[in-house]
Amino acid sequence: MSQDYDAIIIGAGSVGVPTAYFLAKEGMKVLVIEKNASAGQGENKAAIGGVRATHSDPAKIKICQESLKIFSTWKENTGTDIGWKEGGYCFPIYREQDAAMMQAILPIQKRHELNIDWIGDDELAKVVPGINRNGLLGGTYSPEDGQVSPLMAIESFTHEARKLGVEFKFREGVQELAMEGNAVTGVKTNKGEYSAPAVLNAAGAKGTQICKMAGLNIPIVPDSHEAGITSPVKRFLDPLVVDIRPGPEGKTKNFYFGQVESGQIIFCYTPIDPIIGEDKRATSEFMPILARRLVDLIPRMKGLTIRRLWRGLYPMTPDGVPIVGKCKVDGFYLCIGMCGQGFMMGPGIGANLANLIVKDKPIMKQSTWDFMRLDRSFKTDDVERLA
Ligand SMILES: Cc1cc2nc3c(=O)[nH]c(=O)nc-3n(C[C@H](O)[C@H](O)[C@H](O)COP(=O)(O)OP(=O)(O)OC[C@H]3O[C@@H](n4cnc5c(N)ncnc54)[C@H](O)[C@@H]3O)c2cc1C
The missing domain is CATH 3.30.9.10 (D-Amino Acid Oxidase, subunit A, domain 2)
Incomplete structure (x- = not known):
C-alpha cells in the first residue's frame, strides 16, 4: 500500500488539533479526520478553559507546564488572541x-x-x-495557572496547523482501521481510505470504539x-x-x-x-x-x-489520568481518556506526542510519560479527578 500521509489523526479536538500542529512543525505530512463539520465540536467546546499545572500526578504536571508555556506565549508567537488570562x-x-x-x-x-x-x-x-x-x-x-477560551484556541490551532500544511477532512467518520498483521497502516472512513505509518486515536469520548477496531479494550x-x-x-x-x-x-x-x-x-x-x-x-x-x-x-x-x-x-479513566502513548499494536498511538482536563493538556500532550511519533521519545522523561501508559494498574485517585 502506498503511503498517503506520515501521520493520520482521528478527531479534531482538544488534543488532536494541537498534535497535528506540532507534527507538522516537525515536517510531517498530516491528515486530521473529523466526523463533525469543524474542529472543536466534540468536548472541546464544552470545556470552561481552566488551565493549571498544579496537579499531583507527575505526568500531568509536566504536560500542563508545557501547555501553559504554549498558551501563554501563543499570542506573541502567532499574533492571535486565544483569551489567555494568567489569574491563577x-x-x-x-x-x-x-x-x-x-x-x-x-x-x-x-x-x-x-x-x-x-x-x-x-x-x-x-x-x-x-x-x-x-x-x-x-x-x-x-x-x-490561568484560563483560555477553548473556542478561540481550537480555531487558532487549526488555522496555524493549516498554514503548516495539515489537511483536515471534516464530516468524515473513521469506520475501520486498516491493519497488516499487528500493525495499523491507515483508516477507512465513510468517504475513502487513507494510509500512514502512524495513526493517532484522539477521538475523545469515542476513543474506546476506535480502540475496539484494533482489538483493544480500554477502561474509559x-x-x-x-x-x-x-x-x-x-x-x-x-x-x-x-x-x-x-x-x-x-x-x-x-x-x-x-x-x-x-x-x-x-x-x-x-x-x-x-x-x-x-x-x-x-x-x-x-x-x-x-x-x-x-x-x-x-x-x-x-x-x-x-x-x-x-x-x-x-x-x-478509573484513576483520572489519561491513556497516552504507544500500545501493543504497531503504528497505533493513543491519546484518550482525557477526563475533565483534556483542554489544558492538549498542547502539552501534542508537543510530546509529536516528539514520540517523529523521534521515538517524548520531550519529558520517559519514566514520567509512562504514568499515562495503557498497561498500568489504574488505582483510583480522587485528587486527580478534581477540576
Ligand atoms: C462542562 C465541562 C467543562 C470542562 N472544563 C474543562 C476545563 O476547564 N479544562 C480542561 O482542561 N478540560 C475541561 N473539560 C474537559 C475537556 O473538555 C475534555 O477533556 C477534552 O475536550 C477532551 O479532548 P479530546 O481531544 O480527547 O476530545 P474532543 O475534544 O471531544 O475531540 C475528539 C474528536 O474526535 C471526533 N471523533 C470521534 N469519533 C470519530 C470518528 N470515528 N471519526 C472521526 N472523528 C471522530 C469527535 O467528533 C471530536 O471532535 C471540560 C469538560 C466539560 C464537559
Whole structure:
C-alpha cells in the first residue's frame, strides 16, 4: 500500500488539533479526520478553559507546564488572541480534612517547582474578593495557572496547523482501521481510505470504539457534566476558584468557576452520582443548586444573569489520568481518556506526542510519560479527578 500521509489523526479536538500542529512543525505530512463539520465540536467546546499545572500526578504536571508555556506565549508567537488570562487557581478551604489533603500534595508540587502555596484566610480574601469568610481556613493559590477560551484556541490551532500544511477532512467518520498483521497502516472512513505509518486515536469520548477496531479494550467511561456562563460584568475575579466541599443539597461535589477575559463568569460542577453515558442534552436541573452555591460562596454574585447552559462529556479513566502513548499494536498511538482536563493538556500532550511519533521519545522523561501508559494498574485517585 502506498503511503498517503506520515501521520493520520482521528478527531479534531482538544488534543488532536494541537498534535497535528506540532507534527507538522516537525515536517510531517498530516491528515486530521473529523466526523463533525469543524474542529472543536466534540468536548472541546464544552470545556470552561481552566488551565493549571498544579496537579499531583507527575505526568500531568509536566504536560500542563508545557501547555501553559504554549498558551501563554501563543499570542506573541502567532499574533492571535486565544483569551489567555494568567489569574491563577485558588482552592478555598473550609474543612480540616480538605486542608490536610491539599497540604499533603504541596511538597510534591513544590518538588516540581510549581508556584503554589497555602495562604491564610486574610490573603485568600484578597485573591477572591467578597468570599464568604465564615469558617474559611485559608486555601491554596497558584498564581501562574490561568484560563483560555477553548473556542478561540481550537480555531487558532487549526488555522496555524493549516498554514503548516495539515489537511483536515471534516464530516468524515473513521469506520475501520486498516491493519497488516499487528500493525495499523491507515483508516477507512465513510468517504475513502487513507494510509500512514502512524495513526493517532484522539477521538475523545469515542476513543474506546476506535480502540475496539484494533482489538483493544480500554477502561474509559464517559460521564456527563453541565456548565454555564453569565452575562459579562466588570472584572473583579482573577483566579479560577475550586470549591471542593460537597454541596449542602447532597447532589454536587466540587464546583468551579472563574471570570473569563471578556468578563463573563463561567462555571461547572461534578455531580455526586456520576451521570454515566453520552447524553448531552442540557437541563436546568443544576442551575438553582449552583446559583445557591455561588452566592453562598461569594454573595456579590447575586444578581448575575445566566446566559447559557450546556452539557458535555468527561471521558473518564478509573484513576483520572489519561491513556497516552504507544500500545501493543504497531503504528497505533493513543491519546484518550482525557477526563475533565483534556483542554489544558492538549498542547502539552501534542508537543510530546509529536516528539514520540517523529523521534521515538517524548520531550519529558520517559519514566514520567509512562504514568499515562495503557498497561498500568489504574488505582483510583480522587485528587486527580478534581477540576
Ligand atoms: C462542562 C465541562 C467543562 C470542562 N472544563 C474543562 C476545563 O476547564 N479544562 C480542561 O482542561 N478540560 C475541561 N473539560 C474537559 C475537556 O473538555 C475534555 O477533556 C477534552 O475536550 C477532551 O479532548 P479530546 O481531544 O480527547 O476530545 P474532543 O475534544 O471531544 O475531540 C475528539 C474528536 O474526535 C471526533 N471523533 C470521534 N469519533 C470519530 C470518528 N470515528 N471519526 C472521526 N472523528 C471522530 C469527535 O467528533 C471530536 O471532535 C471540560 C469538560 C466539560 C464537559
